[in-house]
Amino acid sequence: RLRILVTGGAGFVGSHLVDVLMRQGHQVTVLDNLYTGTRDNVQHWIGHPNFKFLLYDVTEPIHMEVDRIYHLAAPASPPHYQYNPIKTIKTSVMGTMYMLGLAKRVRARILLASAGEIYGHPLESPQSETYWGNVNPLGPRACYEEGKRVAETMMYAYQAQGNVQVRVARIFNTFGPRMTLGDGRVISNFILQALQGRNITIFGDGTPKRSFQFVDDLVNGLIALMEGGYDRPVNLGSPEAISLEDLALRIQLLTNSSDSNSIVHLPKTGIEARIRHPNISVAYKELGWQPKISLDEGLQQTIRYFREVLDT
Amino acid sequence: RLRILVTGGAGFVGSHLVDVLMRQGHQVTVLDNLYTGTRDNVQHWIGHPNFKFLLYDVTEPIHMEVDRIYHLAAPASPPHYQYNPIKTIKTSVMGTMYMLGLAKRVRARILLASAGEIYGHPLESPQSETYWGNVNPLGPRACYEEGKRVAETMMYAYQAQGNVQVRVARIFNTFGPRMTLGDGRVISNFILQALQGRNITIFGDGTPKRSFQFVDDLVNGLIALMEGGYDRPVNLGSPEAISLEDLALRIQLLTNSSDSNSIVHLPKTGIEARIRHPNISVAYKELGWQPKISLDEGLQQTIRYFREVLDT
Ligand SMILES: NC(=O)c1ccc[n+]([C@@H]2O[C@H](COP(=O)([O-])OP(=O)(O)OC[C@H]3O[C@@H](n4cnc5c(N)ncnc54)[C@H](O)[C@@H]3O)[C@@H](O)[C@H]2O)c1
Ligand SMILES: NC(=O)c1ccc[n+]([C@@H]2O[C@H](COP(=O)([O-])OP(=O)(O)OC[C@H]3O[C@@H](n4cnc5c(N)ncnc54)[C@H](O)[C@@H]3O)[C@@H](O)[C@H]2O)c1
Ligand SMILES: O=c1ccn([C@@H]2O[C@H](COP(=O)(O)OP(=O)(O)O)[C@@H](O)[C@H]2O)c(=O)[nH]1
Ligand SMILES: O=c1ccn([C@@H]2O[C@H](COP(=O)(O)OP(=O)(O)O)[C@@H](O)[C@H]2O)c(=O)[nH]1
Ligand SMILES: O=c1ccn([C@@H]2O[C@H](COP(=O)(O)OP(=O)(O)O)[C@@H](O)[C@H]2O)c(=O)[nH]1
Ligand SMILES: O=c1ccn([C@@H]2O[C@H](COP(=O)(O)OP(=O)(O)O)[C@@H](O)[C@H]2O)c(=O)[nH]1
Numbered sequence: 001r002l003r004i005l006v007t008g009g010a011g012f013v014g015s016h017l018v019d020v021l022m023r024q025g026h027q028v029t030v031l032d033n034l035y036t037g038t039r040d041n042v043q044h045w046i047g048h049p050n051f052k053f054l055l056y057d058v059t060e061p062i063h064m065e066v067d068r069i070y071h072l073a074a075p076a077s078p079p080h081y082q083y084n085p086i087k088t089i090k091t092s093v094m095g096t097m098y099m100l101g102l103a104k105r106v107r108a109r110i111l112l113a114s115a116g117e118i119y120g121h122p123l124e125s126p127q128s129e130t131y132w133g134n135v136n137p138l139g140p141r142a143c144y145e146e147g148k149r150v151a152e153t154m155m156y157a158y159q160a161q162g163n164v165q166v167r168v169a170r171i172f173n174t175f176g177p178r179m180t181l182g183d184g185r186v187i188s189n190f191i192l193q194a195l196q197g198r199n200i201t202i203f204g205d206g207t208p209k210r211s212f213q214f215v216d217d218l219v220n221g222l223i224a225l226m227e228g229g230y231d232r233p234v235n236l237g238s239p240e241a242i243s244l245e246d247l248a249l250r251i252q253l254l255t256n257s258s259d260s261n262s263i264v265h266l267p268k269t270g271i272e273a274r275i276r277h278p279n280i281s282v283a284y285k286e287l288g289w290q291p292k293i294s295l296d297e298g299l300q301q302t303i304r305y306f307r308e309v310l311d312t
Numbered sequence: 313r314l315r316i317l318v319t320g321g322a323g324f325v326g327s328h329l330v331d332v333l334m335r336q337g338h339q340v341t342v343l344d345n346l347y348t349g350t351r352d353n354v355q356h357w358i359g360h361p362n363f364k365f366l367l368y369d370v371t372e373p374i375h376m377e378v379d380r381i382y383h384l385a386a387p388a389s390p391p392h393y394q395y396n397p398i399k400t401i402k403t404s405v406m407g408t409m410y411m412l413g414l415a416k417r418v419r420a421r422i423l424l425a426s427a428g429e430i431y432g433h434p435l436e437s438p439q440s441e442t443y444w445g446n447v448n449p450l451g452p453r454a455c456y457e458e459g460k461r462v463a464e465t466m467m468y469a470y471q472a473q474g475n476v477q478v479r480v481a482r483i484f485n486t487f488g489p490r491m492t493l494g495d496g497r498v499i500s501n502f503i504l505q506a507l508q509g510r511n512i513t514i515f516g517d518g519t520p521k522r523s524f525q526f527v528d529d530l531v532n533g534l535i536a537l538m539e540g541g542y543d544r545p546v547n548l549g550s551p552e553a554i555s556l557e558d559l560a561l562r563i564q565l566l567t568n569s570s571d572s573n574s575i576v577h578l579p580k581t582g583i584e585a586r587i588r589h590p591n592i593s594v595a596y597k598e599l600g601w602q603p604k605i606s607l608d609e610g611l612q613q614t615i616r617y618f619r620e621v622l623d624t
Contacts, residue, residue: 085469093405093462118449136444137430138545142465150405150462153454157397233450 003027003065005108007058007099008072010037012178013113013171016219017070018042022051029066033057036075041178058095059087062102068226069110071099074148076115078141079184085143092147093154100158109165111226112155116172116237116276117145126241126279129170129233140271152233159231167225172237172278176215176298177305187212190248191299191306194255204268206245209275211238214298217291221283230286235278238291254299315339315377317420319370319411320384322349324490325425325483328531329382330354334363341378345369348387353490370407371399374414380538381422383411386460388427390453391496397455404459405466412470421477423538424467428484428549428588429457438553438591441482441545452583464545471543479537484549484590488527488610489617499524502560503611503618506567516580518557521587523550526610529603533595542598547590550603566611 004021008014009030014037021028022045029052030042045051056062058073074091075081081088096112103110119127120135127133135145158164175187182188193200213236221236242250248263283289316333320326321342326349333340334357341364342354357363368374370385386403387393393400408424415422431439432447439445447457470476487499494500505512525548533548554562560575595601 084473086466086473089462089466089469090409093409097402097405120444132432132446132448134444134446137461137464138468143469146458146462146465149449150401150458152449153458154398154401156450157401157455161396161398 001025001027002067004068004070005029005031005064005066006070006072007031007095008037008074008113010034010039010041010053011072012076012180013174013215013218014070014072015041015178016176016215017072017222018045020219020223022048026050028052029054029064031056031058031062032073036080036180058098059090061098064102065106066108069099069103069108070113070222070226071096071110072113074113077180077183077185081144082140088143089147092151096151096154100154100162100164103164104158104162109167109226111167111169111222112151114148114152114168114170114233115144116170116235116278117141118149118152118170119276120145121273122275125275126239126277127235128279129235129282166231168233169222169225170233170235170278171218172235172276173210173212174215174218175212176302179302181306181309186210186244186247187302190251191255191303194251194257194261195303195306195310197257197260199261199264200248200252202244202248202263202265203272205265206248207243208272209241209243209277211241211277212295212298213238213291214293214301217293221287221289224287224289228287234283234286235280236283236289237278237280238295239278239280240295241275241277242295250296251299254296255303313337313339314379316380316382317341317343317376317378318382318384319343319407320349320386320425322346322351322353322365323384324388324492325486325527325530326382326384327353327490328488328527329384329534330357332531332535334360338362340364341366341376343368343370343374344385348392348492370410371402373410376414377418378420381411381415381420382425382534382538383408383422384425386425389492389495389497393456394452400455401459404463408463408466412466412474412476415476416470416474421479421538423479423481423534424463426460426464426480426482426545427456428482428547428590429453430461430464430482432457433585434587437587438551438589439547440591441547441594478543480545481534481537482545482547482590483530484547484588485522485524486527486530487524488614491614493618493621498522498556498559499614502563503567503615506563506569506573507615507618507622509569509572511573511576512560512564514556514560514575514577515584517577518560519555520584521553521555521589523553523589524607524610525550525603526605529605533599533601536599536601540599546595546598547592548595548601549590549592550607551590551592552607553587553589554607562608563611566608567615
C-alpha cells in the first residue's frame with residue numbers, strides 16, 4: 001500500500017488513474033486546481049478513508065509525504081492551454097520543478113505526463129523516443145510543447161543530480177469517458193456533433209492522421225511504467241494511425257447519424273501537425289505494454305458516455 | 313537618461329554593455345550572483361553615482377523601478393552551465409519569469425539574451441530566425457538549449473498577454489577581453505594554450521565551423537535592438553564561419569607561437585554541433601547592424617588582454 005499523489009487527478013486521464021489506484025488499495029491524494037477538471041470526476045471517492053482531495057495549484061510549492069507522484073496537472077486540449085499561455089507555461093515549468101523538489105526531499109518516484117506534442121510537427125513517422133522533434137518555439141502551441149520539453153529536461157537533470165527516480169510518459173491522443181464535451185479535441189467534437197445532429201467539421205482536407213488510444217489502456221501503461229524499472233521516456237499511444245476523414249466516417253457510423261448530418265470541410269487552422277503516430281516498441285519491449293481496446297470499442301464506450309451526459 | 317537593469321552585468325558580455333550604457337549617461341543597476349562573473353569586471357564603476365551593484369540571484373523575485381531590463385544572467389560556457397544543470401534551468405526559467413513579471417509591473421522594456429544554441433544541431437545553414445532548430449531535449453546541453461527556448465516562448469507569451477515590450481537577441485559565439493580564461497570555450501582555450509606554450513587542442517578533425525563576433529559588435533547590436541522598434545527574435549553574430557583548424561592556425565600565427573606548440577587533435581566530445589552560423593539579414597535590415605571588427609583585430613585585442621591577465 002503506497003501513498004500516491006496524483007496531480008491533475010480530477011481531470012480526464014487523472015480520474016481514471018485514480019479509480020485504478022484506489023481499487024488497488026492505495027492511499028491516494030488528488031491535487032488539482034479544477035481549471036479543466038471537475039469534482040464530479042472523483043466524486044465517487046470523496047469520503048473514502050484512503051482518498052483525499054486537495055484544491056491546490058501546482059505553481060505553488062507544497063510539502064507532504066508520499067511514495068509516488070503521478071504528475072499530470074496541465075491543461076491538455078489546445079483551446080484550454082491556449083486560453084492562458086503564461087499560465088500553461090507556469091504550470092509546466094514551476095509545477096514540474098516543485099514536484100521534483102518534493103520528490104527529491106521525500107525520495108518519492110515521480111512520473112511526468114509528457115506528450116507526443118514534444119515531437120511538434122514531426123519529420124519522422126512513426127515517432128520513436130530517440131527523435132528530437134520539430135517544434136516552433138514561438139508558435140501558438142509553444143506554451144504547451146516547449147513547456148513539456150523543458151519539463152522533461154528537468155526530470156533528467158533531477159535524476160542525474162538529485163538522484164530522483166523518474167519516469168517519463170510521452171502520451172499520444174487519448175479518448176474515453178470523462179473527456180470534456182466542449183474541449184475542442186477532434187473526438188469529442190465529432191461525437192458531440194454527431195449526437196446533436198450537427199455537421200461533423202473537419203478542418204482541412206481530412207488527410208492528416210492521428211492515433212487514438214482508449215484511456216483505460218493509457219492508465220495501464222502509466223502504472224506499468226511507474227512500477228517498472230525502465231527510466232527513459234516511453235511513448236504511450238495507439239500504433240494505428242487513422243485519417244480524420246476515416247475517423248469522421250466511423251463516428252457517423254457508430255452513432256447511426258448519417259441521415260441527420262454530413263461531414264463538412266472547414267479551413268485548416270494552419271497550426272495542426274500532419275501526423276502524430278507513436279512507435280511503441282519501447283513500451284512493448286520494456287513494459288510488455290500495448291493497447292488492447294480497439295478504436296471501435298473505445299468509441300462505443302465514449303459515445304455511450306456522451307449520450308448519458310447529454311441526457312442529464 | 314534611463315534607469316537600466318542589467319542582469320548578469322558582472323559577466324563577460326554584461327560588463328561591456330554596462331561600460332557603454334554608463335558612458336551614455338544612464339543610471340545602471342547590475343544584478344548578478346557572481347557565479348561566473350566577477351566584481352573586477354565592473355570595479356571601475358563602483359562608487360559612480362549612476363551605478364549600483366546588487367549581489368542577487370535571478371531565481372528569486374525582485375521588486376524595483378526600471379525602464380529597461382537587459383536580461384543576460386545565465387552561465388554561457390558549456391563547462392559552467394553543465395556544472396549544475398538544475399541551477400542552469402532554474403536561472404533560465406525562473407529568472408526569465410521573474411524579470412517578465414517585473415517588466416510587466418513597471419512597464420519596462422525587456423531584452424532576453426537568447427542564444428544560437430536554440431537551433432541545436434542545425435540542419436539548415438546559415439541559421440535564419442525562422443528555423444525551428446534541432447535540439448535533443450535530453451542531451452547534456454539541454455539544460456541550456458531548452459532553457460533558452462522556453463525563455464523565448466515566455467517572452468512572447470508575456471508580449472501577447474501582458475502587453476510587455478520584448479526584444480530577443482539570439483547571440484552567437486562571442487569573444488573578447490574579460491572572457492574567463494578557464495571557461496573551456498574554444499577561443500579562450502586556444503589563446504591560453506598558445507600563450508602558455510602548450511599544445512592547441514582541437515576536439516575532432518577540426519572541420520566543424522563556428523562564426524565568432526567580437527564583444528563590442530555584439531554590445532552595439534544589443535543596444536540597437538533594445539532601442540529599435542523590431543520585436544521579433546534577431547540573430548546577432550558574425551556572418552563569417554571559420555573551421556576550428558583555421559582558427560587554431562590564426563591564433564598560432566597571431567601569438568607567434570608555432571615554435572613553442574603544435575596543434576593536436578583529441579577525440580570529439582561527441583555532443584558539439586558541426587556548425588553555428590547565423591544568417592544576419594534581419595539584423596541588417598531591421599537595425600542596420602552588422603559586425604565591424606574583423607576576426608584578426610578582435611583576436612589581437614583578446615590576446616593582449618590574456619597576456620595582461622597572465623602577467624599579473
Ligand atoms: N488527453 C490526451 O490526449 C493527452 C495527450 C498528451 C498528454 N496528455 C497529458 O496528460 C495529462 C492529463 O491530461 P488530460 O487529458 O487528463 O487533461 P485534463 O485537462 O482533463 O486534466 C488536467 C488536470 O490538471 C488540472 N490542472 C491544470 N492546471 C493545474 C494547476 N496549475 N494546478 C493544479 N491542477 C491543474 C486540471 O484542473 C485537470 O483536472 C496532462 O499533463 C496532459 O498534458 C494528455
Ligand atoms: N558569450 C557567448 O558566446 C554567448 C553566446 C550566446 C548567448 N550568450 C548569452 O549571453 C549572456 C551573457 O553571457 P556571457 O558570455 O557574458 O556569460 P558570463 O558567464 O560571463 O556572464 C553571465 C553572468 O550572469 C551571472 N549569473 C549567472 N547565473 C545567475 C543567477 N542565477 N543570478 C544572477 N546572476 C547570474 C554570472 O555571474 C555572470 O556574471 C548569457 O545569457 C548567455 O547565455 C552568450
Ligand atoms: O517538499 C518540497 C520540496 C521542495 N519544493 C520546491 O521545489 C523547488 C525545487 O526544489 P529544489 O530542492 O531543487 O530547490 P532548492 O530549494 O534547492 O532551490 C523549490 O522551489 C522548493 O521550494 C516543494 O515544493 N516541496
Ligand atoms: O472539430 C475538429 C477538431 C479538430 N480537428 C482536427 O483534428 C486533428 C486533431 O486535433 P486535436 O486538437 O484533437 O489534437 P492534436 O492536433 O493536438 O493532436 C487536428 O488536425 C485538428 O485540426 C478537426 O478536424 N475538427
Ligand atoms: O516586480 C515584480 C513583479 C513580479 N515578479 C514575479 O514575477 C513572476 C511572474 O509575474 P506575473 O505577474 O506573471 O505573476 P503572477 O504574480 O500574476 O503569478 C511572479 O512570480 C512574481 O513574483 C517579480 O519578481 N517582480
Ligand atoms: O579546447 C577546445 C575547446 C572547444 N573545442 C571545440 O570548439 C567548438 C566550439 O566550442 P565552444 O564550447 O567554444 O562553443 P559551442 O560548441 O558552444 O559553439 C566545439 O566543436 C568544441 O568541441 C575544441 O576543439 N577545443
